[in-house]
Amino acid sequence: MDRKLTTIFASDVVGFSKMMGMDEVNTLKILKERREAIDGIIDEHAGIIFGSAGDSVIAEFSSPIKAAEAGVAIQQKMKTMNVDKIESDQMIFRVGINIGDVMISDDNLFGDAVNIAARLEAAARPSGICVSKTVFDIINRKILVSFEDAGELNLKNIEFPIKAFHVIENKGIARFTQDSEKIHTEVKEAEPGSLAVMFFKNLSADAEQEYFCEGFSEDLLSMLSRYNKLVVISSHASFSYKEKSKSFKEIGKELGVRYIIHGSVRKLGSKMRISANLVSTENESSVWSSSFDLSVDEVFDVQDQIAEEIVSTIVGRVEDDLLKSIKSKRPENMNSYDLVLQGLEYAKKGNIFKENSEAAVKLFGQAIEVDPNYGRAHAWQACSLANLMDWEDEDDSNLLDQCLNAANKALELDPSEPEIHRIMGSIKFYLEHDYSLGKYHFEKSRELCPSDVFIISRYAQMLIYCGEFEKSLAELERAKRLDPFSHDMLFGPLAFCHYWLENYDEAVESFKTIKVLNWHLFYLAATYFKKGDKELAKEKLKEAKAVNGMDINQFIDSQPYTKEELATSLKDVLNSIDV
DSSP: OEEEEEEEEEEEETTHHHHHHHOHHHHHHHHHHHHHHHHHHHHHTTOEEEEOOTTOEEEEESOHHHHHHHHHHHHHHHHHHHTTOOGGGOOOEEEEEEEEEEEEETTEEESHHHHHHHHHHHHSOTTOEEEEHHHHHHHTTTSSOEEEEEEEEOOTTOSSOEEEEEEEOOOSOOSSOOOTTOOOOOOSSOOTTEEEEOOOEEOSSOGGGHHHHHHHHHHHHHHHHTOTTOEEOOHHHHGGGGGOOOOHHHHHHHHTOSEEEEEEEEEETTEEEEEEEEEETTTOOEEEEEEEEEEGGGHHHHHHHHHHHHHHHHHOOOOHHHHHHHSOOOOSSHHHHHHHHHHHHHHTTTTTOHHHHHHHHHHHHHHHHHOTTOHHHHHHHHHHHHHHHHHSSSOOHHHHHHHHHHHHHHHHHOTTOHHHHHHHHHIIIIISOOHHHHHHHHHHHHHHOTTOHHHHHHHHHHHHHTTOHHHHHHHHHHHHHHOTTOOHHHHHHHHHHHHHTTOHHHHHHHHHHOSSOSTHHHHHHHHHHHHTOHHHHHHHHHHHHHHHTOOHHHHHHHSOOSSHHHHHHHHHHHHHHTO
């Protein structure tokens, strides 16, 4: 009997016995149709079905990410298949996913890991997915979904409580969702000024100081990104090497950079030591290095010095006026800066749990209390309030007012902060439909921080709605260069660009790369129609309506095209499918 560690997927029909009691023949007919769809999706995601009895399915996946993707795809497919069906012909499934050690015997799986997956399935909501904490720890931020804490579950025949989470549709803005195992963009030749900033190691006795190390690394990267003679790789990509054992030469080849900056932070109370090292990826030799003993109040001076030394070493002496332009506005109170860094830890994960956005709002609020004139605190407060609004079932005018007030205050205090211009761009463009002013702020954000992939992706999305498809495509290709791993944040707009530019094969390939399709499905349906595949177009349009809970008119109203002819063109294509 073999043993192995694997991911277990379990699914079952809600109220199957009741359905069988009402009409056995029809229920089995429906189940057969559903199983064909489910089995196909499991196979597409490299899963293997081990057991099925009645309405249940047990499958194994080598990757929990693949299992979760399959679970989402299955639930979306079941929603679609329930559309236009009378209530008695609708079939609803639950899914549970767990990781654990299993035994294999006679082509079947045994062990507590299998039992836990089955019990998690029973604890899932109708049409829902429930995962164990071990699964959550791996898939969180790797697939575009959000979660609700299911608590410690006392599962039948399992002697200890199992921490679990409900998988729900994505909420807010996902900044860091990516599959960091796969490179999507191969870089043939690294530019002379190309570099990556690694996550500075935390050498402090306190593990909770990790947020400070990330914040320092991110701030240094952001400063360097503002210097247009450098090509600075996104933190999405460079920070993914934190848990990997790869040489600087290997990292340099994968990211396509000539230099790597790495270092460490040792913090003890108000004192710290920061070490920084600039390495050539060609021969892994140190080009520049230094260590700084400082107080917390001096951290910005050290950031400035490191940035100046790096830029000077790579591209030559930096002029004073340029140095001033790439510096962030400093807080009057360093406690405020520390609170902002703590808030950013939660803000970056605001789409994972509602509680993360709430914690971010609280910490940024505390930062503002400590230093009311710190524009960055107001900027991120506005961002987190916007994320929090997406978690609410209904529009919250109070949250919107707070968001607008924070955004306006941030802009007043620090007009050189890129994030506030991105937020103001979103507010003006998407909420107030002031397209001219919205575009100005997006462009300003892009100008202030030309290497921030998230900012570029939002800017590119806006350009699509303005009908500037070639320009948007160029921005997205540049973003892929800055983040060779890329993710849904880029592939969605990339697919839309290809659709409008009539590159339909390229559009389909971009859509296939997206891990979780939601409103993208409307565009995918239009793409298949343009390719001449009317049956597949009809299938995807049906799926789009079911998954998003909206008809064609509602979808078109949600797309803020600045040119009416673009919205009309897309609507006409979708209506042509829907005849």
